[in-house]
Amino acid sequence: KAGVTQTPRYLIKTRGQQVTLSCSPISGHRSVSWYQQTPGQGLQFLFEYFSETQRNKGNFPGRFSGRQFSNSRSEMNVSTLELGDSALYLCASSLVWDYRAYEQYFGPGTRLTVT
Amino acid sequence: TQLLEQSPQFLSIQEGENLTVYCNSSSVFSSLQWYRQEPGEGPVLLVTVVTGGEVKKLKRLTFQFGDARKDSSLHITAAQPGDTGLYLCAGSSSGTYKYIFGTGTRLKVLA
Numbered sequence: 422k423a424g425v426t427q428t429p430r431y432l433i434k435t436r437g438q439q440v441t442l443s444c445s446p447i448s449g450h451r452s453v454s455w456y457q458q459t460p461g462q463g464l465q466f467l468f469e470y471f472s473e474t475q476r477n478k479g480n481f482p483g484r485f486s487g488r489q490f491s492n493s494r495s496e497m498n499v500s501t502l503e504l505g506d507s508a509l510y511l512c513a514s515s516l517v518w519d520y521r522a523y524e525q526y527f528g529p530g531t532r533l534t535v536t
Numbered sequence: 537t538q539l540l541e542q543s544p545q546f547l548s549i550q551e552g553e554n555l556t557v558y559c560n561s562s563s564v565f566s567s568l569q570w571y572r573q574e575p576g577e578g579p580v581l582l583v584t585v586v587t588g589g590e591v592k593k594l595k596r597l598t599f600q601f602g603d604a605r606k607d608s609s610l611h612i613t614a615a616q617p618g619d620t621g622l623y624l625c626a627g628s629s630s631g632t633y634k635y636i637f638g639t640g641t642r643l644k645v646l647a
Contacts, residue, residue: 425578452633454634454635456637463624463637463638463639463640464579464624464626464637464640465637466634466635466636466637469633469634471633476633477632477633477634479634511578511579513578524581524584525569525581525635526581527577527578527579527580528578529576529577529578530577530578
């Protein structure tokens with residue numbers, strides 16, 4: 422079974438631009454979560470989607486948005502990029518969201534550099 | 537705000553030594569997970585613990601969830617170079633649909 426795929430793997434953007442990152446979950450998985458990982462702040466939760474509905478959102482500004490499609494694929498968008506948005510963006514998928522038996526599989530991430 | 541503090545932040549040990557990594561919070565979690573992340577890759581789930589006082593073993597790794605479900609520990613026996621990586625704990629509360637990740641412990645095992 423193929424794992425979680427994220428595209429692109431690497432991206433360089435300029436301040437003020439916007440970017441869209443894509444995540445394809447493991448086949449059959451309906452929950453997709455996004456995280457931002459930086460050396461200073463560690464791994465921080467962005468949002469979680471299940472069946473096209475956002476069920477929770479982290480403490481990030483409105484410039485960060487996401488969506489999930491009917492095939493469970495997900496995208497996240499960052500508008501008006503700032504230097505501080507440089508990070509590794511990770512996507513994780515799971516079959517269902519049950520905190521007692523939650524198995525979350527991460528993709529390799531998209532490394533975003535903002536110059 | 538729920539926070540998870542891990543200690544130590546960095547650990548460099550010789551092959552064959554034992555070590556313990558701690559994950560502490562002032563908040564109660566419904567479940568807690570441990571992950572290992574290697575450079576250029578996403579975190580890989582090692583274990584999930586859900587009951588206070590629960591102990592789980594995975595080969596040379598032993599995980600414990602605190603009785604009050606506010607803390608956890610990861611003990612590695614006879615560390616090997618292949619154990620090198622970033623270890624992350626993550627906690628969740630029921631109904632929140634999100635995991636809060638710890639600050640991370642970077643482990644290096646020297647041959």
